[in-house]
Amino acid sequence: MKAEQIRTLVAKSCLSMDDEKFADYLALCADGFQYRIRSFSPEIGKEMTWLDLGLDELKGLLEAVPKHVRMQGQMRRHATLYTLDEDADGRFSAVSSLIVSHTALNGETHLFATGQFHDRVTFVEGEPRLLARDVMLDTRVLGPGSHMPI
């Protein structure tokens, strides 16, 4: 039951961000939610952090998204839950494989990024909530970039 709820949570997080329904996304997050995008750089031999936001700063970013000059078109996040482990503290660690595509206004689609979601999930009043999401990107060449979290 909980596995299915968490699978649905991951799917809803993708759908709400795809549709830019930011309030819906934020409703999936627990207090103290931490969002990161990371990637390993062979050029410098280090793991890099490209975004590290608490809930307040994430809210600020999402509120500002419509004011930014940004990539036009539709992003689609395709996440498949691969592993789910219950931790000693009763919370869950979930790893999902991730592909993100972008379709431009002219209808042309290209692969934007691949990677994984490493999520920490807790249950609040019977509902799963994201405590932390680490987006581990394989793709490091992302064109000009994006103002949208993955």
Added chain:
Amino acid sequence: MPRNAKEWAGVPDLPADHFISSEVYRDEGIFRDEQRLLLEKTWKFACHESEVEQVGDYRTLSFCGLPLVVIRGEDNRIRTFVNVCSHRSAELVRAPRGNARRMVCFFHLWAYDTYGNCVNQTRDIGYEEAGPKKEACGLRSIRTEVNCGLVFITLDDDAETLESFLADSLDTLREALTAEPLELFHYHSFKVRANWKQWHETNMELYHEWGHVVNRQQGLNSPGYHDRRISIGKNGHLSLPPYRVSYSNIPGWEDRDSNNFPGLAPGEIRAVDLFPNTSIIIRGTAMRIDTSTPISPSLTLMEFRGLGLKSDTPEVRAERIRNHNQYWGPFGRTQPEDGFFIESVEQGNRHAAQYSIISRRENLGAHDDAALRGYYAEWSRHMGRPAGDPKGNVSAEGPGK
């Protein structure tokens, strides 16, 4: 009022150095001349010295079509070689970074030391009769010099020294670059669908900041923004005088009161644009170096580095990275916008535009186009033609002024 085709194509009614012909962005012949007359003749930022910190550390890059390897030698000196085996031209080192006391070709195992000497020809008895001896098979060396920890290369063996080329351009950044050892925490690249000069133009042309919502909320409103005076130095390098910015008016952000780079006041911005294609920008706690590598008239490899102090505690480093990413990196609030700006400009230059206007005059204030006029004066000096009329069309037609 709208202009008809003839009016649209007409020479701007401006002084000759106050506009740029779109040909300088799109013409294949001009692009080839830029490689030959400008890019191969000037000094190009290759990497930071911390990227090749230990003896044998190497870093690969490509410039003007040449695959290159920057390596720290046994004598601790940093050198650059064409990354091609002298034997059958296979790529010599094949990773973006690594460590090798000997660079061994993976094809036939010829080997080279960190000085570029060929030290092994596999089964060298085979070369005794006809040659060549390994002493004649060294790697092609590329002139390399280091200033303020920045490693530069030039393909011109007769180019002026790096010190002469840079002149005093790094003076405002010298303390930040040299007071303490630095190291990279960020590197990313992408191929922007635009001419190589356009990113650098955007770094120099500060009124594009009106296009950044974040800059509209803070930098452009900071006291003294328009009072500072840009400084155009020798060889086309540009320096922006320091000024201070408040960051806390962005929701979730804090002012940069501590852990600023050495020599900088809290929240201070300092920036230098080195001709022809490298910029160093410090926003208080975060430093960015960006450089471009032209691939074709309309395609450019952009590389971005973020640096901190090697002595940073984990907490300070995390703050520095956070501050870096607020503006820069692929998920920053301004850097992606610069990419969208110049890709859009490229489309205009390639398909529709005839001229770009660089005629703003604000007594060398932050929004004065003197920065771009200075850049293109230097470009013209190398290229032997004005940027407003690179193919001699205007002089035949007669300029506006």
